[in-house]
Structure formats: C-alpha cells, structure tokens
Amino acid sequence: IFTELDIIDRYIMPYEILEGFDKDNINRQCINSDKFMLANTHIRPFERAQFMRGTEDLFMDLAMEEPKIKKLLSKLHHFYLKELDMVTDTMVDGFSFMDDWGTQISLLINPQIWREIFKPMYKDYCDLAHSKNKYVFFHSDGFIEQIYPDLVEIGVDAINSQLFCMDIEKLVDLYGDKVAFWGEIDRQYILPFGTKEDVKNAVDRVSEAVIKKNKKRTGAFAQCEWNAFDPYENMITVFEHWDTK
Structure with a gap:
C-alpha cells in the first residue's frame, strides 16, 4: 500500500506482465470453438487504486482532488489500454472489465466524481474495443442505478450488476x-x-x-x-x- 503519495511519482507499472501475452494461443482457442469468446482483462482502475492506496485514503484523495492520485490513475489507465490493445488484436468476440461501485443502497463515491474521473477512462476502453469490432462487457456489484445511463452512453454492450x-x-x-x-x-x-x-x-x-x-x-x-x-x-x-x- 502506498502510505505516502510521493511513492506514486516513483512507481513503474509492471509492463513485463504483458510480455507473456500469447496471442497465438488465444487465436487457436477461438478458431477451435463455435462459442462466443469473451476475454477477461486486468482492467479495474478503481479497485486497483484501492489495493495500492488503501480504500479510506483513496476515498479521501478523490474527495480532496489530490493531483497525485490522478497521476496514479493515469498510470493504471495507460497500462490497461496497452493490455486491451493486445486483447482486441486477437480473434475474441469481446472483453470484460470490472469495478465494484455500489453499496447496498448507493454508489461508493459521488457520481459526479465518477463522471469526471472514471467515465472518460471507461469510454476509452469502449472506443478502443469498438474500433476493432469487439463487444464490451462490464461488471459491478452493488446499487449502480445512477451510472447506468453513463455506461450505456459510452457504449458498454452488456452489464452484469446486482439487479x-x-x-x-x-x-x-x-x-x-x-x-x-x-x-x-x-x-x-x-x-x-x-x-x-x-x-x-x-x-x-x-x-x-x-x-x-x-x-x-x-x-x-x-x-x-x-x-x-x-x-x-x-x-x-x-x-x-x-x-x-
């Protein structure tokens, strides 16, 4: 956990993880199946930021508009775009990503903060996938009625939520x-x-x-x-x- 915000400046994303991506193996599986092929990804910027910063501190950072937390999210976002670019270059039909946004009765953060910070990131994922004719699947636990219209607007094709x-x-x-x-x-x-x-x-x-x-x-x-x-x-x-x- 990043107990000090200054650590974010020095942190380098583990791009070496992506070096093991096996495009040929994925394509073989797609060729040998007549099923809809849905790829899982690491994409979960809100949750990953919680894992790295700690939930309470992250919520405070977002509420206080802490510049360094935006830098962390930017680093995560660029990593995820790199991964997604690789995934959508395969023969899969779609990809899934997730973030758990809801409590039992409401969003975990102010919906306006979600729209300012996370919605543009999600739109980038949708735009990249659709540019390569892939479907976008998204999962979130909890009560997320407030952001349903936004998810639809940016192009999410299928939503898994706690109806x-x-x-x-x-x-x-x-x-x-x-x-x-x-x-x-x-x-x-x-x-x-x-x-x-x-x-x-x-x-x-x-x-x-x-x-x-x-x-x-x-x-x-x-x-x-x-x-x-x-x-x-x-x-x-x-x-x-x-x-x-």
Whole structure:
C-alpha cells in the first residue's frame, strides 16, 4: 500500500506482465470453438487504486482532488489500454472489465466524481474495443442505478450488476433497448438461502422484465454468479428454469 503519495511519482507499472501475452494461443482457442469468446482483462482502475492506496485514503484523495492520485490513475489507465490493445488484436468476440461501485443502497463515491474521473477512462476502453469490432462487457456489484445511463452512453454492450439491489423493471424500461443484462439472480439471499420455488420466481421476474416486456429485446444472458457454499440444487434450478423460457 502506498502510505505516502510521493511513492506514486516513483512507481513503474509492471509492463513485463504483458510480455507473456500469447496471442497465438488465444487465436487457436477461438478458431477451435463455435462459442462466443469473451476475454477477461486486468482492467479495474478503481479497485486497483484501492489495493495500492488503501480504500479510506483513496476515498479521501478523490474527495480532496489530490493531483497525485490522478497521476496514479493515469498510470493504471495507460497500462490497461496497452493490455486491451493486445486483447482486441486477437480473434475474441469481446472483453470484460470490472469495478465494484455500489453499496447496498448507493454508489461508493459521488457520481459526479465518477463522471469526471472514471467515465472518460471507461469510454476509452469502449472506443478502443469498438474500433476493432469487439463487444464490451462490464461488471459491478452493488446499487449502480445512477451510472447506468453513463455506461450505456459510452457504449458498454452488456452489464452484469446486482439487479435485485435495484429496480429491475425500471432499469429495463429505461435501458432495455440499449444494453444487454448480463446474467444475475439474487446471490445475497435467494441463491444461498431461498427455496427452489424462490429461485424460479426470481428467474421469472428477470425473464418477465427483460424478455417479455422488452419489445426491442436487447435481452439477457441466462446466467448467474454463485458462491461455493450456495446449495447446488438452487444453481441447477436457475438454468433448468431458464430453459423453459
């Protein structure tokens, strides 16, 4: 952790990590598959800055408009653009990136700070990917209704978010013809603690909102994230019930 901001001036990003990038291997996997090929990336500027600076200090730095934290984010951003340029030069269909932005009820930072600092970075990732005809997938935990329109505006194609923290029907009404909803069933309560009937009802809610009421049908990915301790039968029920739709 960078306990002193001056360390940022001396810090050199580990570009040597990217030297092991195996474009040929990725392309072979793409050629040998008839599936949609989605590449994961290291891109997570907000979270990485927390790991490097510490969460509380980073929040203070952002609120105080500390110039050196912007320098750190700039270093991260250039590293991520280099990585993304390599990924999008392969035959993959799209890439994913992430940052967890929400608490249970709100964003972790002022949305205006997000728009001033992080939105332009995200737009660069989207623009680079789209310039090479790749799809953009984004994940965030928590309540992120406030930045949904921004994510749509900059060109994110699919969003994986905790729909059950938010108003699912409202999100679909506003953005259902603009973005795909990338797989989510409530993993805080229903998947770990609910009955099979609860799981079916949750799938029905997403299906009803995203597929049946969304006439333009940007659609949903019939997936869900789960934890190792969640009941196996609940995971199976999610996919079996989606198969009935």
